[in-house]
Amino acid sequence: MSDPTPTTRPRRLSRAARQEQLLTVAEQLFLTGGYEYTSIEDICRAAGITRPVVYDHYGSKEGIYLACVRRARVRYERDLTLAFEGTADPRRQLERSAEVYFGMVEDDPQRWLLFYSGVAVPPTGELGQRLQDLRLQTHLFVVAQLRQHAPTQPDIRLEAAAAALSGIFEQLGLWWLRRPELSRAEVMRLACDLGWNGPLRILLG
Template sequence: MKTVTGPDEPPVTADALRTGRRRMTRAAREQQLLDLAEELFLANGYERTTIEDIARAAGVTRPVVYEHYGSKEGILLACVRRARRQFDSDLMKAVAGTDDPLEQLRRGADAYYRLLERDPRRWQLLFGPGGVVSSALGEELTRERFRTVNLLADLFEAHLPGHDQQQVDAFAHASSGSAEQLGHWWLAHPDISREQVARYFVDNVWASFQALRQQTRTANVQASSSGLA
């Protein structure tokens, strides 16, 4: 059968041209499925979205969706991983270029709440309560959140020489939870500016960070005085 091709494009059959459909590369199909699944999850909720819905939106059969992602849980996890990778990248870019912990905190808060302001529905995919999911999927989603929190812990501990690792991890989780809850509060109070919400977060977390830093310094001095350092 005669085909029509373009530079670096997969072949397009004459039948595909007549019907308006064309073959897609595997990578392009995966991205298409993720885009459509994410929209359906956000619009209708995870529980009310089916593999058939995703397949119909993409113009493919259900086996095609299963081939790429295995299950509805698999495609939700892929959506969350993609969104989190982008957020984590944006966060690290935001804090790059300064070693000042307060400035890093301000830039990180700005990046976080810009995400919420720009796309509240996608933020809900990352930080919302979500639908009813299996325990296995819930564990995977929790691990994805913890990867982001680990980035925060790495940023904090760089300014806490001689720190207690467990305490820094706990502080990172508490800070992440504070940012998330403040985000939900902001959604209920949309009249408040993004800048103000970010300031609320920074003011609260910075005060706690200063206390933790002083506590770490005191512990280091005491350990040195007792000959334990």
């Protein structure tokens, strides 16, 4: 008599692979149901795991949401870095920044609202503060890019210019969602004209 066929067991994921899986599952749930209406139980059910697994990796729903935002912002900064390759011209870099940013708004507005716009979760309490810290990291990335073009400017002016540019892009993104008849090219042109003739003109002289 031959031996029975061994039972095939699901392959255990490495810690890094499990974390990535949980982020992908949670991100989709946050996108479809919103942050407030997505629970740890929803994430567990969709990922096929138990609550302790989520707690072990991310501690809480707030923790996994913050990790989703962090991953999205790392990708955004990576895309900006790649877009800047091949040019040191500040105007061209501004235009390429607009291409990346408003490409996100056009391609997936719900995802942009959830992870980039600052309107998906109220900016209060510990979660709000930690989200502000993540936004600050992106802000410092912009400051570093501006410093390359204006190395003699004091930090306070570089930080102010970065804040102004970020505000222009974010507010135009929200405005564009209320004016869907406008093309991406039109919104990008507005963003670049406002950024170049406003904070960048003051900074670069």
